[in-house]
Amino acid sequence: MAQAATAPLRARWSLKPAVLLLLRLALGAVLFYAGFLKLRGGYAFAEAIANFRMLPAQANQLLAVVLPWVEVSTGLLLVFGVWVRAAGVLATLLFLAFLVGIGTALGRGLDIECGCFGTGDAARVGFTALAFDLAWLVTALLVLRFGARAEP
Numbered sequence: 001m002a003q004a005a006t007a008p009l010r011a012r013w014s015l016k017p018a019v020l021l022l023l024r025l026a027l028g029a030v031l032f033y034a035g036f037l038k039l040r041g042g043y044a045f046a047e048a049i050a051n052f053r054m055l056p057a058q059a060n061q062l063l064a065v066v067l068p069w070v071e072v073s074t075g076l077l078l079v080f081g082v083w084v085r086a087a088g089v090l091a092t093l094l095f096l097a098f099l100v101g102i103g104t105a106l107g108r109g110l111d112i113e114c115g116c117f118g119t120g121d122a123a124r125v126g127f128t129a130l131a132f133d134l135a136w137l138v139t140a141l142l143v144l145r146f147g148a149r150a151e152p
Contacts (some may be wrong), residue, residue: 016146027091027139035071037118038064048115052101053108070094075089078143088144095137096116102130 040132045062047118049055055063077087098116105112105125114129125130 032075
């Protein structure tokens, strides 16, 4: 009787690796794409960071150089399934930082470009950007929690 009750559970959990693979690939693709577009932005991306008024000028410049490479690298690690746990930690930290940045900008009433996908998309800081980052944070947490188990 116990075996009959657990059979449907086994069938449900058999989809889990496929779902995790899709989540990992989607998260990796979004991070890679966002980072790639920021690399092309150069000075304009540094200006978008400065508009948040959270960091000193030198830190804005450093972040504008480092952040896109971290996003691209994290995205590639996730897409290729290499160091999934480390990439999951990085993705989680990135989206937490983005949420803090957007949340504080919203709280201070700043009407600025978010710079989420470089500076060419003209997306503004708002609840849409906040919801977008929150959804990707949840995805990153799922990949972090369950993704490493799916590794060989």
